[in-house]
Amino acid sequence: PPPEGPSRVGITLETFILEGQLGFPAATGTFTSLLNQIGLAAKLVTSKVRRAGLARLLGYTGQTNVQGELVQKLDEEANETLLSVLGRRRHCAAVASEELDSIRITSTDRRAKYLVVFDPLDGSSNIDVNISIGTIFGVLRKETDGEGATEADFLRPGRELVAAGYILYGSSTMLVITTGHGGVHGFTYDPTVGEFFLSHENIRIPEQASLYSINEGNSTYWTDEVRRWNAWLKEEDKATARPYGARYVGSLVADAHRTLMKGGIFAYPADRKNKQGKLRLLYEANPFAFVFEAAGGKASTGSARILDITPTELHERVPLVLGSPRDVDIFESFVRGDR
Ligand code: AHM
Ligand code: MG
Numbered sequence: 001p002p003p004e005g006p007s008r009v010g011i012t013l014e015t016f017i018l019e020g021q022l023g024f025p026a027a028t029g030t031f032t033s034l035l036n037q038i039g040l041a042a043k044l045v046t047s048k049v050r051r052a053g054l055a056r057l058l059g060y061t062g063q064t065n066v067q068g069e070l071v072q073k074l075d076e077e078a079n080e081t082l083l084s085v086l087g088r089r090r091h092c093a094a095v096a097s098e099e100l101d102s103i104r105i106t107s108t109d110r111r112a113k114y115l116v117v118f119d120p121l122d123g124s125s126n127i128d129v130n131i132s133i134g135t136i137f138g139v140l141r142k143e144t145d146g147e148g149a150t151e152a153d154f155l156r157p158g159r160e161l162v163a164a165g166y167i168l169y170g171s172s173t174m175l176v177i178t179t180g181h182g183g184v185h186g187f188t189y190d191p192t193v194g195e196f197f198l199s200h201e202n203i204r205i206p207e208q209a210s211l212y213s214i215n216e217g218n219s220t221y222w223t224d225e226v227r228r229w230n231a232w233l234k235e236e237d238k239a240t241a242r243p244y245g246a247r248y249v250g251s252l253v254a255d256a257h258r259t260l261m262k263g264g265i266f267a268y269p270a271d272r273k274n275k276q277g278k279l280r281l282l283y284e285a286n287p288f289a290f291v292f293e294a295a296g297g298k299a300s301t302g303s304a305r306i307l308d309i310t311p312t313e314l315h316e317r318v319p320l321v322l323g324s325p326r327d328v329d330i331f332e333s334f335v336r337g338d339r
Contacts, residue, residue, distance in 0.1 A: 013039045013175065013187045013196035022163070023182020030091040034114050035163060037092075038137060039175065039196060041085040045078045045121070045135060046173040046189060052127060074127055075099060078120035078135065092116050093142050094149035096314050098283055103314065105148040114162075115140040115154055117283040123251030132171075134253025138164040138287040151314060158286030158307040165291060168253050176203070176257070178294040184260075200261075205297040208326035209263025210244045213255045221271035226302075229334035252279065256288050256322055260295060265323035265331060269302055277301075277319035281311050285320045298328035302335045 016022065017035050024031055052074050079099035086092040087106035091114055094105045098119040106112075118137040126133050138161045142153050165177035173189035175196050186200030212233050219227060233244040244264065249255050259266045270277045279285050289299030289306035299306040300321045309318065321331050333339050 008198070008201070011198040013177075013198070016185065016187075016198055021182065022177065022179045022185065024179055030089075030111075030113070031162070033089055034086075034091050034116075034139065035177070037085050037089060038116075038139075038165075038177075041082050042135065042167045042173070042175050042196070043189070043194065044081045044085065045167065046169060046191075048074060048077055048081070049121075049127070049133065049169045049173075050191070053130065073124075075121040075124040082116075082118055082120050082135075082137075086116055094153070096151075096154050096282060098122070098280060098315075103149065103151050103154060108147045110145070110147055113142050115142050115149055117154065117286070119280070119283045122253055122284065123249075126249075126251050132249060132251050132254040133169050134251065134257075135167040135169075136253060136283055136287050137166065138283060138290065154282065154314060155311045157310050158281075158289050161286060161290045161307075164287035166253050166257070166287065168257050170254060170257075174199070174257070176200075176260075176291065178291050180290060180294050184291055184295040203260060203295050205260055205292065205295045206263030206324055207296075208241070208324045210241045211247055211259070211262060211264030212244045212327075213247050213249075213259060213264065213266040215248060215250070215268070216246070218271055218273065221273045222269065223271065225335045225337065226267075226269050226271070228339070229331055232330075232334070232339070252284060252288075256292075259323050260292065260297065263324040263327070265321065265327040267302075267321045267331065268319065269321070270319040274317070276317040278317060279320045281306075281309060281316050281318040282314060285318045288320070288322055292322050296325065297323055298325045300328050300332055302331060 017032055079097055090107040090109040091112050092106045093112035094103050094115055096103050096117045116139055122136055123133040141162050142149055163179045168174045175187045178184040183202040187196035188199040189196050235242055255266050268277055268279050285306050292299045301319045302321055
């Protein structure tokens with residue numbers, strides 16, 4: 001039978017945003033425009049990522065690429081792309097990036113009321129071996145008046161994000177985004193058309209799944225609680241769907257995306273070597289925590305909700321556990337010593 005109402009085929013990211021289908025906290029033109037700039041940055045970075053292997057290969061002949069430009073590190077290039085695209089329309093006052101020691105003012109227009117945090121190219125060491133990498137982003141509303149912004153404006157708990165998401169440069173490029181209320185939506189990039197099309201509407205994480213993702217090589221540094229949890233996952237018990245299968249790419253965006261789609265658990269806990277965990281609160285943990293909660297999942301340090309942490313530093317690290325609600329609950333119960 002013919003579909004009722006407007007067709008769901010061929011909906012671009014831009015259309016989806018313009019029609020307000022992301023469910024804006026404040027349906028303003030500037031917010032729409034800011035999100036569209038993030039979409040544009042995603043297109044620019046994906047085109048660089050897709051050519052990187054080739055450009056680098058050509059670079060070996062004289063350290064210059066096809067255009068005769070010096071070959072630059074891809075993560076620096078991605079960072080500059082985001083900086084210039086976000087600075088273009090004067091609604092982003094400042095950004096914080098994994099690639100920058102301190103915040104960068106992108107507009108001194110007093111009406112610029114958004115702040116963007118990002119990891120421009122996470123897992124970039126994986127690029128040399130042709131493995132998936134990604135970009136992570138979060139949008140905050142600037143709560144203070146006046147020109148530009150200060151570092152203090154960024155030190156807000158993740159629950160105050162107004163949008164967050166990531167771009168996965170995998171076998172295809174996907175952009176996943178949420179405003180927290182209107183669901184989590186995935187868009188797949190069609191390079192032949194140059195557009196992101198709605199491909200995964202209203203993503204919901206499964207309640208539980210028998211998959212775990214952790215760098216098990218660190219087990220010698222783990223706490224006893226984490227070790228007991230990990231051993232429990234590997235025991236055989238049909239009633240609790242054990243043993244779990246192991247999956248670990250070593251690229252946060254890839255590991256978190258798989259966990260979001262298939263369920264299960266991803267963990268980078270604090271251990272003897274990484275006392276605060278390894279991942280960064282502002283632009284790695286918080287955006288994913290925001291996405292996972294909006295999709296019905298959970299995000300925890302192992303004992304507390306990620307989105308409730310008030311950061312004290314731009315680049316602070318945090319233990320991160322993401323996943324299906326039942327699987328994160330089980331992890332927390334081991335940490336509490338209930339199991
Ligand atoms: P990076 O920001 O230096 O790229 O490191 C972050 C990456 C994440 O993508 C990934 O989850 C983690 O580091 C993997 O760490 P490890 O190699 O210790 O397992
Ligand atoms: Mg990173």
